[in-house]
Amino acid sequence: MTEIRTPRLILRRWSDDDLVPMAEINADPAVMQWIGDGDVQDLEETAEFLERVEEEWDDEGFGLFAVELLGSGELAGFTGLSVPTFLPELAHEVAIGWRLGRQFWGQGYASEAAQATLEFALQDRGLDRVISIDRTGNTASGNVMRKLGMTLERDVVHPEFGHQLQIHAIDLTEYQA
Template identity: 80%
Template sequence: MTEIHTPRLLLRRWHDDDLVPMADINADPQVMQWIGDGSVRDLEQTAEDIERWEEEWDEEGFGLFAVELLASGELAGLVGLSVPTFLPEVLPAVEIGWRLGTPFWGQGYASEAAAATLEFALQDRGLDRVISILRVGNDASENVMRKLGMELERETVHPVYGFPLHIHAIDLTEYQA
């Protein structure tokens, strides 16, 4: 089982008892405003998401981690790797992304989890390049990308929703562990 420990977090595969707290995160319009078309997701949709994320782990050898606070055991959200099939122009690529519940914003958890996941991608999984896709205006996520050492590589638009996207990237030669 793949787990990553950071000073404050446990990044791990998904458990059955993660469904309700992740559904609560997905039901928050403030969290979801930057994801997809901005729609919230219900319990059933979240269950389907988690099932898909677990399948990606099995198929790709990487996926989205559940992010658990070590101090309390609370589920803070997710961070991890995925193949951004919705944006064919960047393929082949692996994307790093994150989604945390609002009570966990502004405390450095996204940066801490993303840094550990980037190291996992480049060191453990042997990827030579990782991207991150940003909906323009999501300044908090852009800040995390900068902390990871990622740089703006290209500008494009979402192929379905038409809003502007920025693609940030880092490769193994630029990575500072």
């Protein structure tokens, strides 16, 4: 079982106990405003999402980690790696992403978890490049990407929803943890 510990977090595979807290995160309009079409997700949609996440772990050898607070054991959300199949021109890339509950924003958890995920991508999975995708205007995610050393490569349009997305990238052969 893949598990990563940081000073404040545990990044781990998903358990059945994570469904309800993740569904609560996905039900928050403030959390979901930058995701897909901005719609919240209910318990059933979250269960389907987590099933796809676990399938990606099985198929690709990487996926989205559940992010747990080390002190309390509380689920903060997720960070991890995925193939951005919703953008066909990037389906050969590996993207890093994150989603945390609103009560965990502004505390550095996303950056801490993402740094650990980049190290995992380089050291454990041997990836030499990782991208990240954010919706234009999502300054919080853009700030995390800059902290990771990622640079803006280009803008694209979401093929389904029509909004602007920004593609950031980092060459992991030059990455300094």
